[in-house]
Amino acid sequence: MDQNYIRTLSEEEKVVFIKLFYCLIKIDGEVDQEEIAFIKSITKEYGIDIDTSAQIIKNIQAVDYKYEASKIKNRSHALELLKELCFLANIDNTLHDKELDFIINVAHAMNIEDEKLVLINRFVLDNIILYKTGQLILEKEDGEI
8 A cells, every 4th residue: 555645744643653553453452463564564664763662562551542543633644544544453354343443433533534434444445355366366475466
């Protein structure tokens, strides 16, 4: 997916995004290899140093995710955040109720309409399906295309 939006985020927004990614990963009580790979990749792409990332993980229990989400005032950034959260929630091929509730609450905290959230999730699912179809057609292993 297009990651050009990252360069438009402030440092504070990048930290908020990472906090919310960590919150989503822990919400269902299961951490998959795909989720770990996603967070490692996205933390690097966002330019978040290892110390900041460690501090976020260390204090994740104290994060008020609705308050953190409300800090994202730019609608375009809010939509990108929801796209990434939907991708992360679907990365393990299961969308748990707790993950869905979390994403809905984040959307509401950023004043994003439910209808828009449904469209974003559909877009993400379509992209995942297209990617996996491409892997099959091109006879590629996981992660290649």
